[in-house]
Amino acid sequence: MSRTKKILLTLLAYLTAFIAAVCVSSFVLNQGKVSGEQQRSSADLPLLYVRTGGELMNEMHGYTEPVDGGYYRDTLTPVGESKTINLSMDTYGHNISSVSFELYNDQYTDLIESGDCTDMEKVNAMVQMQLQFKNTLYSNREYCLHLMLKNDQDQVYHYYTRVRYGSDLKVAEKLKFVLDFNETTFNKDSADALSSYLESTSSSSSSDKSLVTLYSSSDTVTWGSMAPYRTSEIAIRLKEINTETAAFTLSYTIESSAGDINTFYNVNEYYRLRWTDSKVYLLDFERRMAENIGLADITVSSGALRLGIGDASDIDYASYGTDQQQYTWVTGDQQLWLYDNTNRIMTKVYTEEDDNHNCGRQDEAGIKVVHADPETGDLYFIVYGYMHSGNYEGREGVMVYHFSHEDVLLEDLVFIPFNKGFEQMRSGLEELAYMNDDGTLYLLLEDTVYAIDVNMGKMDVAYKDLNSSNCTASGDGIFVMCDGGDENAGERLKIVDLNSGKERTIEGGDWRIVPLGYAGKDLIYGLIDPQMLTEDSSGVIRTPISEVHILDENYNEVKTYQKSGDYVMRLTISDGNISMKLAKAVKNGNYTDYQDAGEDYIIRNIENDDQKIYVDKQKDSIRGQQNWLHLNTSDSFVPISQSARYLDPGYDISRKYEDTDQVEMQYYVYTKGRMDAAFATIQEAVDYGTTYAGTIMTSHKQVIWQKAGRAYIWDLNIDSIDKTSNTQSMNSILIKTIADYEGWELNGTIDDAEPLFAAMTAVLPAETIDLSGLKLDDVLHFVYRDRVVAVKLSNNNYGLITAYDNDYVWIADPAKGEVYSMTQTAAEKLFEQNGKVYYSYMD
Structure with missing residues (x-):
């Protein structure tokens, strides 16, 4: 073959390869669009505001699909005697043709009124309008308001706020x-x-x-x-x-x-x-x-990177890599950064900010790294909450991201919509959000674990019908759940290694068994005597733990805790320290109740890895204490700084999860304008809410208690009650009185032989709640919210709290057949003598 011919064939081969590369690149770029330095498309949904006293407040962000408004309490809009709300709208270029509204009860289950906003007019850069309610509103109730904006393309945007009616609110x-x-x-x-x-x-x-x-x-x-x-x-x-x-x-x-x-x-x-x-x-x-650290602010001084003023507990970080290449990721204030320790490059991977919407930051959002690849430096992470910008602006859910270290490229992988509020979403994701080396991401949402192939975008159910309170996971992908038994406890524990897929079990034997959590890599579980899983005198099934067991990562038992005569009713883990709330079992007729027996503790010396990367605080004379990330070097330098580019996938990446009507009861305490804590019992929630002036909302969407929200005088206007006799039992009189007051029809026949709480639960068309153990002052919050409270007056008699003022409470007593008053001091003493037993309901 001639030299000329060889050269031509070689050129032809290169040309063929070039054309193939162009075709491949064209295919990739047609599937997704790289948007340079911009993180995502800017936010552009209209914003709604409430006008009060010349000020704009209660900024509302739009949803592109309806959500369950009962779960959202970001803002509270006051309504005065005129029953009007003045609204302002920043359209952000949208042609809004109409604004309508729907007013619901506080659980967003019953529609009270609907209508249109009127008097729409443009004033300067805003569109103003007014909303007028016609129906009767009650001063001690909250409502859910759903506002709908329709544009000239008939697309509807949804906005939500809570409403409270009152006079002279100032x-x-x-x-x-x-x-x-x-x-x-x-x-x-x-x-x-x-x-x-x-x-x-x-x-x-x-x-x-x-x-x-x-x-x-x-x-x-x-x-x-x-x-x-x-x-x-x-x-x-x-x-x-x-x-x-x-x-x-x-x-x-x-x-x-x-x-x-x-x-x-x-x-x-x-x-x-x-x-x-x-x-x-x-x-x-x-x-x-x-x-808010900017790229121009990135400097390393004596081996430490200044993160600045902020809460150190909000900062999460980890180092990873190989012997040749090390990386460190750090999250804080809804941002994710990646530092290339070897090449001294700092990359701003993700930020929740959007300059187009000049708005207040939302607290209800989270970010969590689920996998860091030590070979490539790539990161996989989830962002959950309201999507402020991008292709899914106006949706709430979980977005799965991949960041390519080599290409400095951020891409959306999967979006999972969720419409039951941030807390329902966060509770599962905080328990389990983990990706293994094979690219399978495991997420716990409500009562189901999903397995997501992040490379193919495929989502399957891995485990379902779980009780999320009886599940736990370690930081390195060991998932533990109850198997067999019932919603209270299992017959055994199923332990799944999400990395290898291997499973093992821990049998409960003659006991029921529940996972309690991880302290480092140590698994903690409890054993319960099945005979103790019975209703107490209030009709509630308790889960008293007789023994606490601690296993190391090889499942060797390292500690067993039991205390004769005491049961563990609640266990919490903090930095390896285990605190336990104890109680003693007390017979009460045919029932077993539990009396507080104090607390006990187990101290575990959790071995930490030798961390050469760590965060501490240093201060200067102007800005005070600031967070510094130490990077395992003593050098001072200015690293190369860059922002991730964004790859728009160019197609719908949303995946549907299996919605459930079964929502585990939790009590959320809102303090200082945000959701602060969640508890399994109303007693714990009230204790926390009392300390921090909180508001309590259930996971079933009822607002049931407010520290600062009770009037000094309240009367349910129940002025009489029947007297017990051979033909009318106490249960019948009390439950019928409640039903008559509420205007309810009962769901069956009242069982006079059942404990009162069990009988109430069986026939009242509302969720019942056991308030036993609360102080009288806390119980009166339920009366103020127009809920009748049953109280134990003696071993064989209950009454109803029907009114109160600063000094007295009024009791409807079926044993006497009359309504009478007692001083609050005397009533508190009487109620304490009878165990502080209170029952009510949540409508």
């Missing part, structure tokens, strides 16, 4: 106090004006500016030496309101140039106040601040 006056207080914090010369509202203590830190409270000094409240200024509008949200008290949150951004360094921060403030004609009392104040 919303504008209370809001003005909050805004004036905020404005004063930026004026150092006016610091003394704030002192009368603060309760400053010497123990409050002046150097930690990530959390400023009512107990901080006026100098700290006025930002110390930072001298910042706001760089955004203030997003105002009303959280609670009644005649005297109110709670607001403010969200905004600031910049500080102190010390010739420009730094930027996201700020969230919480105010709770009481209004009187003579004075305003600031009951609580909290300011949380987190630094």
Whole structure:
């Protein structure tokens, strides 16, 4: 073959390869579009606001599909005697042709009223309108308001807020106090004006500016030496309101140039106040601040990267890699960063911010790394909550992302819509969100574990019909669930290694068995005597644990705990330390009740890996304590900084999960304007809510208790009650009185032989709730919410609490056949003598 011919064939081969590469590239790019430095398409859904006293508040973000409004309590909109709400809309370029509304009860189950918003007109850059209710609204009830915006393409956007009706709420006056207080914090010369509202203590830190409270000094409240200024509008949200008290949150951004360094921060403030004609009392104040690190701010000093002001507990991080190449990822303030330790490159992988919507940050969002590839440096992570931008803007759910370290490219893999609120979603994902080396991601949503092939986008059910409270998982992919038994406990534990697929079991034998959690790599489980899984006198099945067992990662038993005569009723794990709430079993006729027996503890010395990457706090004279990430070096340098590019997949990546009507009862406590804690019992929730001035909402969507939300006088107007006789039993009289008051038809025949609580549960058309153990003051919250409360008056008699004022309570007593009053002091003593047994319901 001639040399010329060889050259031509070689050129032809290269040309063929080039054409093939172009075709492949064209195919890939046609499937998805790389959008340069931009993270995702910008947010552009319209925003709705409530106009009050000349201010815009309660910023509402739109949903592109309807959700269950009963789960959402981000804002509370007040309605006065005129029964109108004034709204403003920023259309963001959408041509909105109509706005309509639906008003529901607080659980979003019963439609009360629907209609259209009127008087739409454009005023400056906003569209204003008014909403008018016609039906009767009750002053001590919350409602769910669903607003629908329709554009000229007949596309509907959905917005949600809660509504409370009341007269003389003084919303504008209370809001003005909050805004004036905020404005004063930026004026150092006016610091003394704030002192009368603060309760400053010497123990409050002046150097930690990530959390400023009512107990901080006026100098700290006025930002110390930072001298910042706001760089955004203030997003105002009303959280609670009644005649005297109110709670607001403010969200905004600031910049500080102190010390010739420009730094930027996201700020969230919480105010709770009481209004009187003579004075305003600031009951609580909290300011949380987190630094918004920009690419230009990335420097390493003596081996440490400054993360800035912020709550250290919000920072998560891990190092991974090979002997030749090391990486460190870090999350905080809804951002994900990746540091290439070897090449000294810092990449901003993900941020929740969107400059197009200049709005307050949402608390109800989470980010979690589920897999880090040590060979490639790639990251897989989930973002869950409301999607503020991108292809799924206006949807709530779980987005699975992949970040390619080599290509500096972020891509969407799978989106799972979820419409039952953030807490229902978070509770499962915090228990299990793990991806193995084969690319299978396991997520727990409600009562089902899903297995997702992230490479193919395929989602299957791995395990279903679980009781999520009887499941646990380790950080390295060991999933434990009950097998056999019932919803309370299993006959055995099934242990699945999600990496290898191998399964093993731990038999309960003659016991019932439940997983209790992991302390490091140690599995903790409990054993229950099956004979103790019976109803107590209130009709509730308790799960008293007789023995606690601790196994190491090789399933060798390292500790057994049991205490004669005591049962473990609740167990919590924190940093390897195990605390247990104990109780003693007490016979009560044919039933077994449990009396508090204090607490006990197990201290486990969890062996931590030798961490050369860690976070600590250092402080300077201007910004105070700041978080620093130590990177296993002593050098000082400026790393290369970059942002991930974004690959739009170009097609629908959503996957449907199996919705369930069975929602495990949990009690969510909202404090300081956000969901703060969740508990399995109302008693624990009230205890926490009392300490932190909270509001309690159930996972079944009922708002049932508020620390600051009870009137001093309330009367259900139950003025008489029948007397027990041979023809009318106590159960019948009490339950029929409740049903008559509520206007209910009973779901069957009342069983006079059953304990009262069991009989109420069987026939009342509402969820019953056992309030036993609460203080009388806490029980009266249910009366204020127009719910009758049954109370034990003696061994064989119950009555109904029907009214109260500052000094007295009124009891409808079927044994006497009359309604009478008692001082609250005497009533509390009587109720304590009879075990503080209270029953009510949640409608």
